[in-house]
Amino acid sequence: MKIKYYLPALLLGAATMHSCKVMSPKAYNALIAGRDSLQNRTNSLEAELARLQGDTARLHREMAGLQKNYNALNTSYNTNSTQLSKLSGDLQKREARLREVEDILRKRDEATNALKNKLQQALLGFQQSGLSVDIKNGKVYVSLTDKLLFPSGSIVIDDKGKQALKQLAGVLNKETDINLAIEGHTDNQRVVNLGQIKDNWDLSVLRATSVSRYLTEVEKIDPQRITATGKGEFQPIDPANTPEARSKNRRIEIVLTPKLDELYNLINPPAAK
Incomplete structure:
Protein backbone atom coordinates (compact mmCIF):
# COMPACT_ATOMS: atom_id res chain seq x y z
CA MET A 1 0.00 0.00 0.00
CA LYS A 2 1.09 3.54 -0.61
CA ILE A 3 2.02 5.56 2.45
CA LYS A 4 0.72 8.91 1.04
CA TYR A 5 -2.89 7.74 1.47
CA TYR A 6 -2.46 7.81 5.25
CA LEU A 7 -1.28 11.42 5.41
CA PRO A 8 -4.79 13.09 5.35
CA ALA A 9 -5.96 10.76 8.11
CA LEU A 10 -2.92 11.57 10.20
CA LEU A 11 -3.36 15.29 9.68
CA LEU A 12 -7.09 15.07 10.38
CA GLY A 13 -6.40 13.20 13.56
CA ALA A 14 -3.86 15.75 14.64
CA ALA A 15 -6.31 18.60 13.94
CA THR A 16 -9.06 16.79 15.84
CA MET A 17 -6.83 16.22 18.81
CA HIS A 18 -6.02 19.89 18.90
CA SER A 19 -9.46 21.16 17.99
CA CYS A 20 -10.18 22.00 21.54
CA TYR A 28 1.67 24.37 13.32
CA ASN A 29 4.97 24.82 11.49
CA ALA A 30 6.37 21.70 13.17
CA LEU A 31 3.31 19.75 12.07
CA ILE A 32 3.70 20.98 8.47
CA ALA A 33 7.42 20.17 8.51
CA GLY A 34 6.70 16.64 9.74
CA ARG A 35 4.12 16.19 7.04
CA ASP A 36 6.58 17.33 4.33
CA SER A 37 9.34 15.11 5.69
CA LEU A 38 6.98 12.15 5.71
CA GLN A 39 5.87 12.96 2.15
CA ASN A 40 9.49 13.20 0.94
CA ARG A 41 10.34 9.91 2.53
CA THR A 42 7.24 8.38 0.99
CA ASN A 43 8.26 9.66 -2.46
CA SER A 44 11.75 8.29 -1.95
CA LEU A 45 10.40 4.89 -0.95
CA GLU A 46 8.06 4.84 -3.94
CA ALA A 47 10.95 5.72 -6.30
CA GLU A 48 13.07 2.96 -4.75
CA LEU A 49 10.16 0.54 -5.09
CA ALA A 50 9.76 1.42 -8.79
CA ARG A 51 13.49 0.97 -9.32
CA LEU A 52 13.49 -2.40 -7.54
CA GLN A 53 10.49 -3.53 -9.58
CA GLY A 54 12.27 -2.52 -12.78
CA ASP A 55 15.45 -4.31 -11.68
CA THR A 56 13.44 -7.40 -10.80
CA ALA A 57 11.74 -7.45 -14.21
CA ARG A 58 15.13 -6.98 -15.93
CA LEU A 59 16.71 -9.78 -13.88
CA HIS A 60 13.80 -12.05 -14.78
CA ARG A 61 14.38 -11.32 -18.46
CA GLU A 62 18.11 -11.96 -18.11
CA MET A 63 17.47 -15.19 -16.24
CA ALA A 64 15.04 -16.30 -18.95
CA GLY A 65 17.67 -15.51 -21.61
CA LEU A 66 20.37 -17.35 -19.67
CA GLN A 67 18.07 -20.33 -19.16
CA LYS A 68 17.34 -20.39 -22.89
CA ASN A 69 21.07 -20.26 -23.69
CA TYR A 70 21.74 -22.98 -21.13
CA ASN A 71 19.06 -25.19 -22.61
CA ALA A 72 20.47 -24.63 -26.11
CA LEU A 73 24.00 -25.37 -24.93
CA ASN A 74 22.83 -28.46 -23.07
CA THR A 75 21.01 -29.71 -26.17
CA SER A 76 24.08 -28.97 -28.28
CA TYR A 77 26.31 -30.74 -25.77
CA ASN A 78 24.11 -33.82 -25.78
CA THR A 79 24.02 -33.83 -29.57
CA ASN A 80 27.78 -33.33 -29.83
CA SER A 81 28.37 -35.99 -27.19
CA THR A 82 26.29 -38.46 -29.21
CA GLN A 83 28.12 -37.55 -32.41
CA LEU A 84 31.47 -37.82 -30.64
CA SER A 85 30.59 -41.29 -29.35
CA LYS A 86 29.57 -42.36 -32.86
CA LEU A 87 32.74 -40.91 -34.42
CA SER A 88 34.84 -42.62 -31.75
CA GLY A 89 33.17 -45.94 -32.56
CA ASP A 90 33.69 -45.41 -36.31
CA LEU A 91 37.33 -44.52 -35.73
CA GLN A 92 37.93 -47.69 -33.73
CA LYS A 93 36.36 -49.78 -36.52
CA ARG A 94 38.48 -48.04 -39.15
CA GLU A 95 41.65 -48.52 -37.10
CA ALA A 96 40.86 -52.22 -36.70
CA ARG A 97 40.24 -52.47 -40.46
CA LEU A 98 43.49 -50.61 -41.17
CA ARG A 99 45.42 -53.05 -38.98
CA GLU A 100 43.88 -55.96 -40.91
CA VAL A 101 44.87 -54.45 -44.26
CA GLU A 102 48.38 -53.61 -43.02
CA ASP A 103 48.79 -57.16 -41.74
CA ILE A 104 47.77 -58.65 -45.10
CA LEU A 105 50.04 -56.27 -47.00
CA ARG A 106 52.90 -57.14 -44.67
CA LYS A 107 52.30 -60.84 -45.33
CA ARG A 108 52.12 -60.11 -49.07
CA ASP A 109 55.45 -58.28 -48.96
CA GLU A 110 57.03 -61.11 -46.97
CA ALA A 111 55.71 -63.66 -49.47
CA THR A 112 56.88 -61.51 -52.40
CA ASN A 113 60.40 -61.25 -51.01
CA ALA A 114 60.49 -64.99 -50.31
CA LEU A 115 59.31 -65.70 -53.89
CA LYS A 116 61.97 -63.38 -55.31
CA ASN A 117 64.68 -65.19 -53.36
CA LYS A 118 63.43 -68.61 -54.55
CA LEU A 119 63.38 -67.45 -58.18
CA GLN A 120 66.82 -65.90 -57.96
CA GLN A 121 68.19 -69.17 -56.64
CA ALA A 122 66.36 -71.25 -59.26
CA LEU A 123 67.40 -68.98 -62.16
CA LEU A 124 70.89 -68.18 -60.95
CA GLY A 125 72.51 -69.82 -63.96
CA PHE A 126 70.61 -67.59 -66.42
CA GLN A 127 71.28 -64.17 -64.91
CA GLN A 128 74.40 -63.71 -67.02
CA SER A 129 72.32 -64.40 -70.13
CA GLY A 130 69.93 -61.50 -69.74
CA LEU A 131 67.59 -62.59 -66.95
CA SER A 132 66.76 -60.45 -63.92
CA VAL A 133 64.39 -60.72 -60.94
CA ASP A 134 63.11 -57.54 -59.27
CA ILE A 135 60.28 -56.33 -57.02
CA LYS A 136 58.13 -53.36 -58.04
CA ASN A 137 54.85 -52.28 -56.44
CA GLY A 138 54.49 -55.49 -54.45
CA LYS A 139 55.00 -57.70 -57.53
CA VAL A 140 57.92 -59.85 -58.70
CA TYR A 141 59.15 -59.07 -62.23
CA VAL A 142 61.10 -61.77 -64.06
CA SER A 143 62.57 -60.13 -67.15
CA LEU A 144 64.08 -62.27 -69.93
CA THR A 145 65.73 -60.64 -72.92
CA ASP A 146 64.65 -61.88 -76.32
CA LYS A 147 68.10 -63.35 -77.02
CA LEU A 148 67.61 -65.70 -74.04
CA LEU A 149 64.30 -67.01 -75.41
CA PHE A 150 64.05 -66.52 -79.18
CA PRO A 151 66.22 -66.49 -82.28
CA SER A 152 66.20 -63.10 -84.01
CA GLY A 153 62.77 -62.21 -85.37
CA SER A 154 61.31 -65.55 -84.27
CA ILE A 155 58.40 -66.49 -82.02
CA VAL A 156 59.71 -70.04 -81.43
CA ILE A 157 61.40 -70.54 -78.06
CA ASP A 158 64.89 -72.02 -78.33
CA ASP A 159 66.38 -74.69 -76.07
CA LYS A 160 68.12 -72.28 -73.73
CA GLY A 161 64.90 -70.33 -73.29
CA LYS A 162 62.96 -73.52 -72.57
CA GLN A 163 65.46 -74.46 -69.89
CA ALA A 164 65.03 -71.05 -68.18
CA LEU A 165 61.23 -71.35 -68.33
CA LYS A 166 61.44 -74.91 -66.94
CA GLN A 167 63.37 -73.65 -63.92
CA LEU A 168 60.83 -70.86 -63.46
CA ALA A 169 57.90 -73.27 -63.71
CA GLY A 170 59.50 -75.52 -61.08
CA VAL A 171 59.06 -72.72 -58.56
CA LEU A 172 55.65 -71.51 -59.76
CA ASN A 173 54.05 -74.96 -59.69
CA LYS A 174 54.77 -75.02 -55.96
CA GLU A 175 53.47 -71.47 -55.44
CA THR A 176 49.87 -71.93 -56.59
CA ASP A 177 48.68 -68.63 -55.08
CA ILE A 178 50.69 -66.66 -57.65
CA ASN A 179 49.13 -65.27 -60.85
CA LEU A 180 51.26 -64.62 -63.93
CA ALA A 181 51.01 -61.79 -66.46
CA ILE A 182 53.26 -62.52 -69.43
CA GLU A 183 54.10 -59.34 -71.33
CA GLY A 184 55.84 -59.17 -74.70
CA HIS A 185 57.95 -56.06 -75.45
CA THR A 186 59.84 -55.01 -78.57
CA ASP A 187 62.19 -52.23 -79.61
CA ASN A 188 61.12 -49.36 -81.89
CA GLN A 189 62.52 -50.81 -85.13
CA ARG A 190 59.97 -51.72 -87.78
CA VAL A 191 59.35 -55.40 -88.39
CA VAL A 192 60.17 -56.47 -91.98
CA ASN A 193 60.03 -59.77 -93.87
CA LEU A 194 58.46 -61.78 -91.01
CA GLY A 195 55.60 -63.32 -92.95
CA GLN A 196 52.42 -63.31 -90.86
CA ILE A 197 53.94 -60.91 -88.31
CA LYS A 198 52.92 -57.47 -89.54
CA ASP A 199 54.34 -55.17 -86.87
CA ASN A 200 55.76 -54.92 -83.35
CA TRP A 201 52.28 -55.38 -81.85
CA ASP A 202 52.03 -58.77 -83.55
CA LEU A 203 55.55 -59.76 -82.56
CA SER A 204 55.07 -58.82 -78.88
CA VAL A 205 51.71 -60.61 -78.62
CA LEU A 206 52.87 -63.79 -80.38
CA ARG A 207 56.00 -64.05 -78.24
CA ALA A 208 53.92 -63.62 -75.07
CA THR A 209 51.51 -66.35 -76.20
CA SER A 210 54.43 -68.64 -77.12
CA VAL A 211 55.74 -68.40 -73.56
CA SER A 212 52.22 -68.88 -72.17
CA ARG A 213 51.67 -72.04 -74.26
CA ASP A 222 47.19 -73.83 -64.64
CA PRO A 223 46.11 -71.64 -67.61
CA GLN A 224 43.67 -69.79 -65.36
CA ARG A 225 46.66 -68.26 -63.59
CA ILE A 226 48.11 -66.77 -66.78
CA THR A 227 47.35 -63.64 -68.80
CA ALA A 228 49.29 -62.93 -72.01
CA THR A 229 49.59 -59.40 -73.41
CA GLY A 230 51.61 -57.59 -76.05
CA LYS A 231 52.99 -54.14 -75.22
CA GLY A 232 54.79 -53.55 -78.52
CA GLU A 233 57.43 -50.83 -78.38
CA PHE A 234 55.52 -48.54 -76.03
CA GLN A 235 56.94 -49.42 -72.61
CA PRO A 236 60.70 -49.31 -73.13
CA ILE A 237 63.16 -49.82 -70.30
CA ASP A 238 65.67 -47.52 -71.98
CA PRO A 239 64.32 -44.79 -74.32
CA ALA A 240 67.71 -44.16 -75.94
CA ASN A 241 67.97 -45.00 -79.64
CA THR A 242 71.11 -47.13 -79.37
CA PRO A 243 71.74 -50.84 -80.03
CA GLU A 244 72.26 -51.44 -76.31
CA ALA A 245 68.97 -49.72 -75.40
CA ARG A 246 67.04 -51.59 -78.10
CA SER A 247 68.47 -54.89 -76.83
CA LYS A 248 67.18 -54.15 -73.31
CA ASN A 249 63.76 -53.24 -74.63
CA ARG A 250 63.29 -56.52 -76.55
CA ARG A 251 62.16 -58.72 -73.71
CA ILE A 252 59.53 -60.92 -72.10
CA GLU A 253 58.43 -59.80 -68.65
CA ILE A 254 56.67 -62.30 -66.40
CA VAL A 255 54.88 -60.34 -63.68
CA LEU A 256 54.09 -62.47 -60.64
CA THR A 257 51.29 -61.23 -58.40
CA PRO A 258 50.12 -62.87 -55.16
CA LYS A 259 46.38 -63.52 -55.13
CA LEU A 260 44.83 -60.82 -52.98
CA ASP A 261 41.37 -62.29 -52.39
CA GLU A 262 41.67 -61.73 -48.65
CA LEU A 263 42.66 -58.10 -49.16
CA TYR A 264 39.93 -57.58 -51.78
CA ASN A 265 37.32 -58.92 -49.38
CA LEU A 266 38.51 -56.51 -46.70
CA ILE A 267 38.29 -53.54 -49.04
CA ASN A 268 35.02 -54.68 -50.64
CA PRO A 269 33.22 -56.83 -48.07
CA PRO A 270 30.36 -58.95 -49.46
CA ALA A 271 26.90 -57.45 -49.03
CA ALA A 272 24.92 -58.75 -46.07
CA LYS A 273 22.07 -61.09 -47.04
Whole structure:
Protein backbone atom coordinates (compact mmCIF):
# COMPACT_ATOMS: atom_id res chain seq x y z
CA MET A 1 0.00 0.00 0.00
CA LYS A 2 1.09 3.54 -0.61
CA ILE A 3 2.02 5.56 2.45
CA LYS A 4 0.72 8.91 1.04
CA TYR A 5 -2.89 7.74 1.47
CA TYR A 6 -2.46 7.81 5.25
CA LEU A 7 -1.28 11.42 5.41
CA PRO A 8 -4.79 13.09 5.35
CA ALA A 9 -5.96 10.76 8.11
CA LEU A 10 -2.92 11.57 10.20
CA LEU A 11 -3.36 15.29 9.68
CA LEU A 12 -7.09 15.07 10.38
CA GLY A 13 -6.40 13.20 13.56
CA ALA A 14 -3.86 15.75 14.64
CA ALA A 15 -6.31 18.60 13.94
CA THR A 16 -9.06 16.79 15.84
CA MET A 17 -6.83 16.22 18.81
CA HIS A 18 -6.02 19.89 18.90
CA SER A 19 -9.46 21.16 17.99
CA CYS A 20 -10.18 22.00 21.54
CA LYS A 21 -7.32 24.42 21.65
CA VAL A 22 -5.68 26.92 19.32
CA MET A 23 -2.32 25.79 17.87
CA SER A 24 0.59 28.05 18.16
CA PRO A 25 2.46 29.04 14.99
CA LYS A 26 5.44 27.01 16.15
CA ALA A 27 3.38 23.88 16.65
CA TYR A 28 1.67 24.37 13.32
CA ASN A 29 4.97 24.82 11.49
CA ALA A 30 6.37 21.70 13.17
CA LEU A 31 3.31 19.75 12.07
CA ILE A 32 3.70 20.98 8.47
CA ALA A 33 7.42 20.17 8.51
CA GLY A 34 6.70 16.64 9.74
CA ARG A 35 4.12 16.19 7.04
CA ASP A 36 6.58 17.33 4.33
CA SER A 37 9.34 15.11 5.69
CA LEU A 38 6.98 12.15 5.71
CA GLN A 39 5.87 12.96 2.15
CA ASN A 40 9.49 13.20 0.94
CA ARG A 41 10.34 9.91 2.53
CA THR A 42 7.24 8.38 0.99
CA ASN A 43 8.26 9.66 -2.46
CA SER A 44 11.75 8.29 -1.95
CA LEU A 45 10.40 4.89 -0.95
CA GLU A 46 8.06 4.84 -3.94
CA ALA A 47 10.95 5.72 -6.30
CA GLU A 48 13.07 2.96 -4.75
CA LEU A 49 10.16 0.54 -5.09
CA ALA A 50 9.76 1.42 -8.79
CA ARG A 51 13.49 0.97 -9.32
CA LEU A 52 13.49 -2.40 -7.54
CA GLN A 53 10.49 -3.53 -9.58
CA GLY A 54 12.27 -2.52 -12.78
CA ASP A 55 15.45 -4.31 -11.68
CA THR A 56 13.44 -7.40 -10.80
CA ALA A 57 11.74 -7.45 -14.21
CA ARG A 58 15.13 -6.98 -15.93
CA LEU A 59 16.71 -9.78 -13.88
CA HIS A 60 13.80 -12.05 -14.78
CA ARG A 61 14.38 -11.32 -18.46
CA GLU A 62 18.11 -11.96 -18.11
CA MET A 63 17.47 -15.19 -16.24
CA ALA A 64 15.04 -16.30 -18.95
CA GLY A 65 17.67 -15.51 -21.61
CA LEU A 66 20.37 -17.35 -19.67
CA GLN A 67 18.07 -20.33 -19.16
CA LYS A 68 17.34 -20.39 -22.89
CA ASN A 69 21.07 -20.26 -23.69
CA TYR A 70 21.74 -22.98 -21.13
CA ASN A 71 19.06 -25.19 -22.61
CA ALA A 72 20.47 -24.63 -26.11
CA LEU A 73 24.00 -25.37 -24.93
CA ASN A 74 22.83 -28.46 -23.07
CA THR A 75 21.01 -29.71 -26.17
CA SER A 76 24.08 -28.97 -28.28
CA TYR A 77 26.31 -30.74 -25.77
CA ASN A 78 24.11 -33.82 -25.78
CA THR A 79 24.02 -33.83 -29.57
CA ASN A 80 27.78 -33.33 -29.83
CA SER A 81 28.37 -35.99 -27.19
CA THR A 82 26.29 -38.46 -29.21
CA GLN A 83 28.12 -37.55 -32.41
CA LEU A 84 31.47 -37.82 -30.64
CA SER A 85 30.59 -41.29 -29.35
CA LYS A 86 29.57 -42.36 -32.86
CA LEU A 87 32.74 -40.91 -34.42
CA SER A 88 34.84 -42.62 -31.75
CA GLY A 89 33.17 -45.94 -32.56
CA ASP A 90 33.69 -45.41 -36.31
CA LEU A 91 37.33 -44.52 -35.73
CA GLN A 92 37.93 -47.69 -33.73
CA LYS A 93 36.36 -49.78 -36.52
CA ARG A 94 38.48 -48.04 -39.15
CA GLU A 95 41.65 -48.52 -37.10
CA ALA A 96 40.86 -52.22 -36.70
CA ARG A 97 40.24 -52.47 -40.46
CA LEU A 98 43.49 -50.61 -41.17
CA ARG A 99 45.42 -53.05 -38.98
CA GLU A 100 43.88 -55.96 -40.91
CA VAL A 101 44.87 -54.45 -44.26
CA GLU A 102 48.38 -53.61 -43.02
CA ASP A 103 48.79 -57.16 -41.74
CA ILE A 104 47.77 -58.65 -45.10
CA LEU A 105 50.04 -56.27 -47.00
CA ARG A 106 52.90 -57.14 -44.67
CA LYS A 107 52.30 -60.84 -45.33
CA ARG A 108 52.12 -60.11 -49.07
CA ASP A 109 55.45 -58.28 -48.96
CA GLU A 110 57.03 -61.11 -46.97
CA ALA A 111 55.71 -63.66 -49.47
CA THR A 112 56.88 -61.51 -52.40
CA ASN A 113 60.40 -61.25 -51.01
CA ALA A 114 60.49 -64.99 -50.31
CA LEU A 115 59.31 -65.70 -53.89
CA LYS A 116 61.97 -63.38 -55.31
CA ASN A 117 64.68 -65.19 -53.36
CA LYS A 118 63.43 -68.61 -54.55
CA LEU A 119 63.38 -67.45 -58.18
CA GLN A 120 66.82 -65.90 -57.96
CA GLN A 121 68.19 -69.17 -56.64
CA ALA A 122 66.36 -71.25 -59.26
CA LEU A 123 67.40 -68.98 -62.16
CA LEU A 124 70.89 -68.18 -60.95
CA GLY A 125 72.51 -69.82 -63.96
CA PHE A 126 70.61 -67.59 -66.42
CA GLN A 127 71.28 -64.17 -64.91
CA GLN A 128 74.40 -63.71 -67.02
CA SER A 129 72.32 -64.40 -70.13
CA GLY A 130 69.93 -61.50 -69.74
CA LEU A 131 67.59 -62.59 -66.95
CA SER A 132 66.76 -60.45 -63.92
CA VAL A 133 64.39 -60.72 -60.94
CA ASP A 134 63.11 -57.54 -59.27
CA ILE A 135 60.28 -56.33 -57.02
CA LYS A 136 58.13 -53.36 -58.04
CA ASN A 137 54.85 -52.28 -56.44
CA GLY A 138 54.49 -55.49 -54.45
CA LYS A 139 55.00 -57.70 -57.53
CA VAL A 140 57.92 -59.85 -58.70
CA TYR A 141 59.15 -59.07 -62.23
CA VAL A 142 61.10 -61.77 -64.06
CA SER A 143 62.57 -60.13 -67.15
CA LEU A 144 64.08 -62.27 -69.93
CA THR A 145 65.73 -60.64 -72.92
CA ASP A 146 64.65 -61.88 -76.32
CA LYS A 147 68.10 -63.35 -77.02
CA LEU A 148 67.61 -65.70 -74.04
CA LEU A 149 64.30 -67.01 -75.41
CA PHE A 150 64.05 -66.52 -79.18
CA PRO A 151 66.22 -66.49 -82.28
CA SER A 152 66.20 -63.10 -84.01
CA GLY A 153 62.77 -62.21 -85.37
CA SER A 154 61.31 -65.55 -84.27
CA ILE A 155 58.40 -66.49 -82.02
CA VAL A 156 59.71 -70.04 -81.43
CA ILE A 157 61.40 -70.54 -78.06
CA ASP A 158 64.89 -72.02 -78.33
CA ASP A 159 66.38 -74.69 -76.07
CA LYS A 160 68.12 -72.28 -73.73
CA GLY A 161 64.90 -70.33 -73.29
CA LYS A 162 62.96 -73.52 -72.57
CA GLN A 163 65.46 -74.46 -69.89
CA ALA A 164 65.03 -71.05 -68.18
CA LEU A 165 61.23 -71.35 -68.33
CA LYS A 166 61.44 -74.91 -66.94
CA GLN A 167 63.37 -73.65 -63.92
CA LEU A 168 60.83 -70.86 -63.46
CA ALA A 169 57.90 -73.27 -63.71
CA GLY A 170 59.50 -75.52 -61.08
CA VAL A 171 59.06 -72.72 -58.56
CA LEU A 172 55.65 -71.51 -59.76
CA ASN A 173 54.05 -74.96 -59.69
CA LYS A 174 54.77 -75.02 -55.96
CA GLU A 175 53.47 -71.47 -55.44
CA THR A 176 49.87 -71.93 -56.59
CA ASP A 177 48.68 -68.63 -55.08
CA ILE A 178 50.69 -66.66 -57.65
CA ASN A 179 49.13 -65.27 -60.85
CA LEU A 180 51.26 -64.62 -63.93
CA ALA A 181 51.01 -61.79 -66.46
CA ILE A 182 53.26 -62.52 -69.43
CA GLU A 183 54.10 -59.34 -71.33
CA GLY A 184 55.84 -59.17 -74.70
CA HIS A 185 57.95 -56.06 -75.45
CA THR A 186 59.84 -55.01 -78.57
CA ASP A 187 62.19 -52.23 -79.61
CA ASN A 188 61.12 -49.36 -81.89
CA GLN A 189 62.52 -50.81 -85.13
CA ARG A 190 59.97 -51.72 -87.78
CA VAL A 191 59.35 -55.40 -88.39
CA VAL A 192 60.17 -56.47 -91.98
CA ASN A 193 60.03 -59.77 -93.87
CA LEU A 194 58.46 -61.78 -91.01
CA GLY A 195 55.60 -63.32 -92.95
CA GLN A 196 52.42 -63.31 -90.86
CA ILE A 197 53.94 -60.91 -88.31
CA LYS A 198 52.92 -57.47 -89.54
CA ASP A 199 54.34 -55.17 -86.87
CA ASN A 200 55.76 -54.92 -83.35
CA TRP A 201 52.28 -55.38 -81.85
CA ASP A 202 52.03 -58.77 -83.55
CA LEU A 203 55.55 -59.76 -82.56
CA SER A 204 55.07 -58.82 -78.88
CA VAL A 205 51.71 -60.61 -78.62
CA LEU A 206 52.87 -63.79 -80.38
CA ARG A 207 56.00 -64.05 -78.24
CA ALA A 208 53.92 -63.62 -75.07
CA THR A 209 51.51 -66.35 -76.20
CA SER A 210 54.43 -68.64 -77.12
CA VAL A 211 55.74 -68.40 -73.56
CA SER A 212 52.22 -68.88 -72.17
CA ARG A 213 51.67 -72.04 -74.26
CA TYR A 214 54.99 -73.51 -73.20
CA LEU A 215 54.29 -72.91 -69.50
CA THR A 216 50.75 -74.33 -69.69
CA GLU A 217 51.16 -77.16 -72.23
CA VAL A 218 54.64 -78.36 -71.33
CA GLU A 219 55.20 -77.28 -67.75
CA LYS A 220 51.53 -77.75 -66.77
CA ILE A 221 50.93 -74.43 -65.04
CA ASP A 222 47.19 -73.83 -64.64
CA PRO A 223 46.11 -71.64 -67.61
CA GLN A 224 43.67 -69.79 -65.36
CA ARG A 225 46.66 -68.26 -63.59
CA ILE A 226 48.11 -66.77 -66.78
CA THR A 227 47.35 -63.64 -68.80
CA ALA A 228 49.29 -62.93 -72.01
CA THR A 229 49.59 -59.40 -73.41
CA GLY A 230 51.61 -57.59 -76.05
CA LYS A 231 52.99 -54.14 -75.22
CA GLY A 232 54.79 -53.55 -78.52
CA GLU A 233 57.43 -50.83 -78.38
CA PHE A 234 55.52 -48.54 -76.03
CA GLN A 235 56.94 -49.42 -72.61
CA PRO A 236 60.70 -49.31 -73.13
CA ILE A 237 63.16 -49.82 -70.30
CA ASP A 238 65.67 -47.52 -71.98
CA PRO A 239 64.32 -44.79 -74.32
CA ALA A 240 67.71 -44.16 -75.94
CA ASN A 241 67.97 -45.00 -79.64
CA THR A 242 71.11 -47.13 -79.37
CA PRO A 243 71.74 -50.84 -80.03
CA GLU A 244 72.26 -51.44 -76.31
CA ALA A 245 68.97 -49.72 -75.40
CA ARG A 246 67.04 -51.59 -78.10
CA SER A 247 68.47 -54.89 -76.83
CA LYS A 248 67.18 -54.15 -73.31
CA ASN A 249 63.76 -53.24 -74.63
CA ARG A 250 63.29 -56.52 -76.55
CA ARG A 251 62.16 -58.72 -73.71
CA ILE A 252 59.53 -60.92 -72.10
CA GLU A 253 58.43 -59.80 -68.65
CA ILE A 254 56.67 -62.30 -66.40
CA VAL A 255 54.88 -60.34 -63.68
CA LEU A 256 54.09 -62.47 -60.64
CA THR A 257 51.29 -61.23 -58.40
CA PRO A 258 50.12 -62.87 -55.16
CA LYS A 259 46.38 -63.52 -55.13
CA LEU A 260 44.83 -60.82 -52.98
CA ASP A 261 41.37 -62.29 -52.39
CA GLU A 262 41.67 -61.73 -48.65
CA LEU A 263 42.66 -58.10 -49.16
CA TYR A 264 39.93 -57.58 -51.78
CA ASN A 265 37.32 -58.92 -49.38
CA LEU A 266 38.51 -56.51 -46.70
CA ILE A 267 38.29 -53.54 -49.04
CA ASN A 268 35.02 -54.68 -50.64
CA PRO A 269 33.22 -56.83 -48.07
CA PRO A 270 30.36 -58.95 -49.46
CA ALA A 271 26.90 -57.45 -49.03
CA ALA A 272 24.92 -58.75 -46.07
CA LYS A 273 22.07 -61.09 -47.04
